Amino acid sequence: MTRSLRSRFLTGTIVGMILLLTVFSLIIYIVIRSTLIKQFDRSLASITQVLAASIEHDLDDNKIELEFEVQQMPEFHNVEHPTYYQLWTDDSDVLARSPLLGTNDLVRPEGSPNKLVFMQPFEKNGIPLRAVGLTFVPRNADNEEADAPLPTSEQFLTLMVARDASDLLGQFTFLRWLLLIASAAVIILSLLIAAIIVRKGLNPLNAIATEIATITEDNLTMRITAEHVPEEIIPIKNRLNELMSRLEASFNRERQFNADVAHELRTPLAGIRSTIEVALTRTRESAEYQQAMSECLEITKTMQSMVSNLLILAGLDAQQTSFDTEPVKIVEVIDSCWNSFSEKARKRDVTFDNRLDPDTTCETDRQNLSIILSNILENAVVYTDKGGNIWATASRKDDAVEISISNTGCQLTTDQVAHVFDCFWQADSARSSAGIHSGLGLALVRKLTVALGGHVAAELQSEGIFTIRLNLPIKS
Amino acid sequence: MRLLVIEDYPPLQQSLTKGLREADFAVDSTRDGKEGLWYATSNEYDVIILDLMLPGMNGLDILKKIRAKGLKTHVLILTAKDTVEDRVAGLNFGADDYLIKPFAFEELLARVRALLRRKYREKNPSIRIKDLRIDFAAQRLWRGGEEIQLTAREYALLEYLAMRAGETISRADIWEHVYDFNSSASSNVVDVYIGYLRKKIERPNKPALIHTVRGRGYRLGAQP
Numbered sequence: 001m002t003r004s005l006r007s008r009f010l011t012g013t014i015v016g017m018i019l020l021l022t023v024f025s026l027i028i029y030i031v032i033r034s035t036l037i038k039q040f041d042r043s044l045a046s047i048t049q050v051l052a053a054s055i056e057h058d059l060d061d062n063k064i065e066l067e068f069e070v071q072q073m074p075e076f077h078n079v080e081h082p083t084y085y086q087l088w089t090d091d092s093d094v095l096a097r098s099p100l101l102g103t104n105d106l107v108r109p110e111g112s113p114n115k116l117v118f119m120q121p122f123e124k125n126g127i128p129l130r131a132v133g134l135t136f137v138p139r140n141a142d143n144e145e146a147d148a149p150l151p152t153s154e155q156f157l158t159l160m161v162a163r164d165a166s167d168l169l170g171q172f173t174f175l176r177w178l179l180l181i182a183s184a185a186v187i188i189l190s191l192l193i194a195a196i197i198v199r200k201g202l203n204p205l206n207a208i209a210t211e212i213a214t215i216t217e218d219n220l221t222m223r224i225t226a227e228h229v230p231e232e233i234i235p236i237k238n239r240l241n242e243l244m245s246r247l248e249a250s251f252n253r254e255r256q257f258n259a260d261v262a263h264e265l266r267t268p269l270a271g272i273r274s275t276i277e278v279a280l281t282r283t284r285e286s287a288e289y290q291q292a293m294s295e296c297l298e299i300t301k302t303m304q305s306m307v308s309n310l311l312i313l314a315g316l317d318a319q320q321t322s323f324d325t326e327p328v329k330i331v332e333v334i335d336s337c338w339n340s341f342s343e344k345a346r347k348r349d350v351t352f353d354n355r356l357d358p359d360t361t362c363e364t365d366r367q368n369l370s371i372i373l374s375n376i377l378e379n380a381v382v383y384t385d386k387g388g389n390i391w392a393t394a395s396r397k398d399d400a401v402e403i404s405i406s407n408t409g410c411q412l413t414t415d416q417v418a419h420v421f422d423c424f425w426q427a428d429s430a431r432s433s434a435g436i437h438s439g440l441g442l443a444l445v446r447k448l449t450v451a452l453g454g455h456v457a458a459e460l461q462s463e464g465i466f467t468i469r470l471n472l473p474i475k476s
Numbered sequence: 477m478r479l480l481v482i483e484d485y486p487p488l489q490q491s492l493t494k495g496l497r498e499a500d501f502a503v504d505s506t507r508d509g510k511e512g513l514w515y516a517t518s519n520e521y522d523v524i525i526l527d528l529m530l531p532g533m534n535g536l537d538i539l540k541k542i543r544a545k546g547l548k549t550h551v552l553i554l555t556a557k558d559t560v561e562d563r564v565a566g567l568n569f570g571a572d573d574y575l576i577k578p579f580a581f582e583e584l585l586a587r588v589r590a591l592l593r594r595k596y597r598e599k600n601p602s603i604r605i606k607d608l609r610i611d612f613a614a615q616r617l618w619r620g621g622e623e624i625q626l627t628a629r630e631y632a633l634l635e636y637l638a639m640r641a642g643e644t645i646s647r648a649d650i651w652e653h654v655y656d657f658n659s660s661a662s663s664n665v666v667d668v669y670i671g672y673l674r675k676k677i678e679r680p681n682k683p684a685l686i687h688t689v690r691g692r693g694y695r696l697g698a699q700p
Contacts, residue, residue, distance in 0.1 A: 259559070263529075266556035270577030271487035277581035278495035295487050 006198050013194045014187065021183040029179055033172055040130060040168050045116050047075065048132045048161040051085055057138040057155055064095055064138060064157065076100065081164040082127065088158040095157065106160050109133025113156060121165060128169055131162035204229045208237060220248040260424035264306060264439075268299045275299075309440045312371065313423075316447045323365040323452065330403060331356040333366065334392055337374040341381045350384045352377075353391040360394045362401045362474045364452055369472075372448050375441035376405050376468050383466070385409025396474075400454065403470040410466035417460045421446040445470075477592055477636060478519070478653045481505035482512035482538065483527040483554065488577075492525065495581050500615065500628040500635070501588070502656035509533030516542050520652050521549050523591050525584075528555040528566070536569055543570040550591040554579070589613065596639035603638050606698050608677065608685055610638050624676050629654070633669050634677070637686070637696035646693040670694055 054070040057063075066087070075083040076098045086097040086106045094105065104124060111117035111133055119131040135158045207226040215222055223241045279292035315321045334354050345352060380390045388408035395402050412420070424439040442458075445468075449456040454472035461467055479496055483489040484507040493505045504519070506512045509532035516524055516538065524542075528535035539551055552573040553566045563574050572594070573587050589612055593601065602611040610617045615631060617624050626634065632654050637645065647666045655665070674686050687695045 259557075262558070263556040266558075266577045267485050267488070270556070270579060271485055271491070273578045274488055274495070274581055275491040278491045278498070281495060281498060281581070292491075295490075299487055 006195075006202065009198050010191060010194055013190060017187045017190055018183075021186060025179040025183055029175060032175055036168060036171055037130075040163075040165065041118055041132065044130060044132045044161060044163050045118075047073075047083070047163075048085075048116065048134050048159060051161060052134050052136050052157075052159050053139075055087070055138045055157065055159070057140060059140055062155075064089075064155070066096055075163070081167065083161065083163040084124070084129075085159065085161045087160075090156045090158075106131065106162055108158055109135075109160055111135050111158075113137070119160075119162075124162070128165045129162040130165045130168070131160055133158060133160040135159075201230065204233050208233070208240070212240070215244070217251060220244060220251055257423055260439075261310065264424065265303065268303050271299050272296050306440060309375075309444050313440070313444055313447060316451055321368075321451060323368065325363050325365055327361050327363050328366045328369060329358070330360045330362065330369075330394060330401070331358050333370050334373055334377075334403075337370050337377055340374065341377055345381050345384075345390070348381070348384070349387040350381060351389050353389065355391055356394045356403075360396075360401060362472050364472055368448050368452060372445050372452075372470065373403075373405075375445045376470070379441050379468075380405060380407040380466075383407065383410065385464075397471065399475065400471050400473050403472070404467050405470075406461070406465055406467040408463075408465055410460060410464040412460060412466065414460050417458050417466070420458045421456070442468075477522045477632065477639075478502040478656060479504070479588065480512070480515050480519075480521045480524045482509070482515075482524065482530065482535070483507065484509075484530050485527070491581075492584075496585075496588070497656075498628075499585055500632045502632065502654055504656045507531070509535070509538055513538045513541055516549065517545055517547065520649075522595060522653060523550045523552060523588050525552050525554055525588070526571075528553060528557055528562075536565065539566070539569045539571060550595055552584075552587060552591060554584075586613070592639065603641065605638070605641055605685060605696065606683065610634065612638075619677060619679065620682075626673070626676060629669055630673050630676065633666075634673055634696075637694065640696075642695070642697045644689045644692050644695045649693070 051066075051070060054067040056065050056067070058065060064087075076085065077100070079100065082098075082100045084098045084101045084106060086101065086108075087095040088108050089095055092108055097105075106124070107119075107122075109117045109119055109131075113135045115135070117133040117135075119133060121128060121130050123129065135156055137155065138157055204226055208224055208229075211222075211224050211226060223244060224237050226237060229237055275292050275295050279289060312321070331354060334356065338352055338354070342352070377390070384390055384407040386409075390405065390407045392403065392405045394404070421442050422439075423443040446456050449470060449472070452472060454470065456471065457469050459467050459469065479501045481489060481492050481496070481503060483492060483505070486507065489505055489507055493503050496503045504515055504521075506515060507530075509530035511532065512526070512530065513533060515521075526535045526538060530538075535553065535555070539553075542549065542551070550572045551570065552575060553571045554575050554577065555562070555566075556577045558576045566574055572591055575584060575587060589601070593612070601613045602609060604610075607620045608617065609619075612635065615635075617626070617631075617634070633650065636650060636653050650666045670686060670688075677686065678684055683698065685696060685698070687697065689695055
């Protein structure tokens with residue numbers, strides 16, 4: 001999902017706020033509503049009890065009377081918010097009803113004696129009402145102040161008091177609107193605040209983005225400096241800067257490599273051009289021309305081998321090199337590689353001893369193995385002292401075969417040996433006086449060996465003996 | 477004019493030495509940096525042609541050491557390094573010119589000659605002394621409209637005298653600047669060649685141009 005961080009955060013805030021506010025509003029509404037209803041009903045109940053207490057049963061006349069003062073209570077005469085009462089005998093005969101009721105009847109409640117019955121809300125004349133019913137025995141009218149126990153009335157009466165609840169309902173409506181508007185306001189306000197916080201919070205990201213936008217391959221030394229970055233973004237900034245360092249290093253390597261290639265091609269080109277131009281400055285004997293041409297031919301051969309090494313390296317880097325593996329007798333490959341250098345070695349009085357077991361085989365790419373071994377042998381021929389020796393051995397190591405090629409007369413120090421596989425590295429930072437040597441050979445050896453699934457190491461042994469150990473898997 | 481070539485790539489070193497000798501320069505050459513420094517400091521060369529990447533000692537270090545010793549020898553850097561930084565570094569260390577490989581041999585010759593003219597404060601590629609005219613670029617000379625043919629050695633000697641026309645030059649100086657280590661050493665070789673040169677240049681009915689300054693050397697010029 002490619003939604004922005006901002007919209008994700010804001011949507012989350014809205015949904016969360018709506019859920020929370022709905023739950024809280026509902027709880028508040030229910031609590032307040034039930035409290036208001038309880039208060040309403042309690043006052044209704046107390047009116048009912050006052051009213052019930054004011055009813056007297058005159059046992060002598062067997063007459064039931066309501067005190068006049070009670071009948072004149074203002075509630076019972078308020079037309080706008082009326083309170084009604086109605087009194088029934090045990091036999092459901094209506095004994096009395098509030099004047100506001102007119103000829104209308106309330107519904108007589110059923111209930112056990114002396115217990116308040118809260119009725120379901122109902123409507124009368126379009127007015128919402130809440131009502132309480134009470135079945136009771138009225139007190140005796142005559143012997144109010146007598147000490148002796150009184151005869152009790154046998155007459156059960158039922159009283160019901162109903163009151164207009166429209167104010168209560170109005171309060172409920174008001175409460176609902178209040179909660180709704182308050183919630184909406186809270187949501188809108190928190191959205192605004194959240195939007196501002198998000199924008200401020202994302203500012204460092206924008207600052208970093210602006211800085212990154214200015215990075216090109218020409219200013220890779222640049223680092224993201226964005227100050228006052230929140231700590232969550234510091235790791236990103238640091239990782240980006242580390243990435244920049246790696247990119248810079250790799251670009252620098254590439255640049256150095258290109259400069260080295262240019263340098264290594266320019267020098268032999270200058271040799272060819274200068275040799276030809278000098279030869280052409282005047283008319284010469286044919287022997288002199290021949291010498292110039294054979295010198296140029298030698299330089300051309302060196303350049304050709306360097307260019308083909310470069311192409312192999314480029315192919316390996318682009319992973320375009322294919323490998324055809326087959327069982328290869330290593331001793332044969334070494335012998336055929338040595339053929340190319342035997343003449344050169346003979347001139348320098350260098351001897352070569354191939355000490356490999358003729359049966360040493362491994363499953364690998366014959367052509368690439370011979371490029372590897374040729375480069376190692378060429379290097380050995382160039383750097384072995386005059387009259388020195390080169391020898392090759394092999395041994396089996398687990399699932400690999402280790403081919404070692406050693407030569408005498410090594411002038412390198414241990415520190416220098418660590419660099420022999422670097423591109424264009426040469427011990428003297430200039431060509432060996434033995435002839436042009438591009439410094440690509442051993443770099444190619446390492447890359448090709450790794451591509452064949454093996455590894456290679458160089459090591460300096462005592463008495464100037466330099467050894468390259470080539471470790472190749474027996475099965476590809 | 478005596479040159480030193482410090483270049484480690486054998487084909488280039490050989491062809492440069494050969495080409496410059498054929499252009500009548502006295503040339504010493506080496507492939508090793510340390511040896512190059514020794515050559516440069518123990519002889520008085522007119523121009524040193526210096527490669528930068530050398531075994532033994534880096535070209536820029538050689539240049540620094542030469543300048544630190546107060547030698548004013550003109551140095552032409554010859555290198556495959558072509559970045560602006562490399563050129564600026566070379567020139568800042570006191571090189572007089574910079575040529576990037578590969579180069580045209582003709583251009584190298586022209587630049588070496590330009591440095592020589594600078595050294596001897598001679599801006600014009602040709603010089604006239606009375607009715608003797610020398611064209612340094614074409615390496616030809618005329619006296620009174622008549623062209624004179626010289627051998628390479630004779631020309632090299634005349635060129636050196638002409639570059640310092642009017643000055644008295646010692647035999648040792650002439651030896652240093654006209655002959656390289658390959659020349660067969662002979663104490664009177666300078667006198668012998670001055671004799672050859674006089675035979676070809678001087679005219680019986682005209683004023684002498686090459687004068688012997690007793691006990692000090694020779695001088696090329698109109699006045700005795």
